[in-house]
Amino acid sequence: MLLDADNISKTYRGSVREVRALENVSVAVDAGEFVAVCGPSGCGKTTLLLVAGGLLAPDGGTVQIGGKDPYAIPANERALFRGANVGFVFQQFHLIPYLSVIENVLAPAIAVGGEDRRERAEHLISHFGMTDRMHHLPGQLSTGERQRAALARALLNKPKLLLADEPTGNLDQENAEAVLKYLAEFAADGGGVLMVSHDDAAVQFAQRSVRIHAGQLVTA
């Protein structure tokens, strides 16, 4: 099992009120599996993704990534573990604006070193059809190109698990399909993908899907 999030609960405690974002939600992703989590905005999808990715500790339940609980290790080790094992793709791409495409793709190498990083980055850029955009800044790219660059960055450290938060939310249909195909391709190659989306069309690319409503799993 690449990801096993079991019985996860998470409550945001503000000064005025509490928001129960997740309540006993469980989701698992196996190797070679593309799982979609769908539901309306504000239902807790992104919270689930952050908890699953080792970025947000749950109030209840356990998370295992490749059999290891990221919340059982110190914060700095967890960051390193995350960098080596989990790739993130976001709706807003979150490319660093002053770095070129190749530099953005290479950014995870700051955290997790390794040999042949440059070759792998160039290979990924080529794979996503952006060789001619390698030295361009994010501001000079189309939205589809930005998301492909973000995908390439997520894959640099050869993670087993890819977590995608509304990866097609800002893309046109053509680019959205291209990105979803890449995610499916990653799963087909033996990786695991957990995608959250409110777009039913995007969910169609997943092998299976779960639905969340008001922080609770409603459909399996």
Added chain:
Amino acid sequence: MSVFRLILREVVHRRTNFLLVLAADTIAVACLIGAMTLLSADDIRTTEILQQRQEEVDAAGKALEDEIRKSMTKLGFNILILPGNQDLHEFHTRGTLSETMPEEFVNRLAESSIVTVNHLLPQVTSHVEWPEREVEVILVGTRGEVPIMHRDPKKPLLEQVPPGQMVVGFEVQKKLNLSKGDEVTFRGKKYTISETHAQRGTSDDSTVWVHLTEAQELLGMQNLINAILALECNCAAQDRVAEIRDEIAKILPGTQIMEVGPPALARAEARNRAKKEAEEAKAREEISRAQQQQQREAFAAILVPLVIIACAVSIGLLTLTNVRQRTAEIGILRAIGLRSLQIMAIFLGKSLLIGLLGAGLGYLLGFVIGVAGGELPASWETATLLFDPATLVAALILAPCLSGIASWIPSMLAARQDPALVLQEV
């Protein structure tokens, strides 16, 4: 990809923020270096002025000393060492000395370790008739200076009159119509006039000088003298005369000492006064310069820390602005695996880089201000004089430390940002 490359790329991307922080750092360093350079220039100028004053004091002293030396030569004696039984009333009323002492006394004095006397001239003196010219003169016999044995030889103040020659005073020369080279007969002995003195307005004008031995023969005083003239005694002050008296009394007991030549003393006192005034002027200058220096140091002691604190606050605020601008970036960097220390290193590294550049630029700016605005002339020589490599090294160490400390809290805030919160918000 490295943290350093990330820093450089960000610096180029957000130039305005970078330049503002750099300006704050540069101003802080320039202010400090400028103040230090100005104070250093002031120090050097003070030393120069005081050195100049000292040279003026020395020159004034030397000039007066030279003048006094010459005037003492013309005026005659400072100290007369007389036989103990000499009636001073006779000397004061008639200007003659009737008592004698052995000529050997002068040798004893010269061979002693006397320190208060510089030149010794044994002499005989007497009012005599110049029968061949029917005129009364004061006859002085002198053999020139007797060198003081334990001293380095000094240039004689008076040249001795060689045997067979005569030096005549102004009135004698005028009355007898004598000139240099004339042959005269004095009390049956032939002399050549070797020198005629200009008018001195003293008894010297009525004096003739011959060699000591010849005078002793003429007066029947072989191996006897009337007095020893001690020239250029260290007798500028009255109490020094007492010292000389004491010292001579130990070597030549039974003699007496008389101070002569009050004008010389007056000149010596004038010299001392001039020297004292010059020294007081120098001391006043020293005090004035020290007060100015203290005022500048006090001003710098308030201004420099204020500017540095203001610059440090500016650096901190600008770094905080930079952290806020980069919230999303921090979130994604944390998400892709960067540890909090690496996030901190990104911000502190930038601060250190700015600090290093600020140190260089600030040093240059402050140094130029210090050289151009200081009391020394703005020139390459002044720059070379004021340049201190240790200060440059200190600036290169302290400025990065200053910007590092100033941006420490914003960097900590960046490192402690919760990536989940950031990624949910943006």
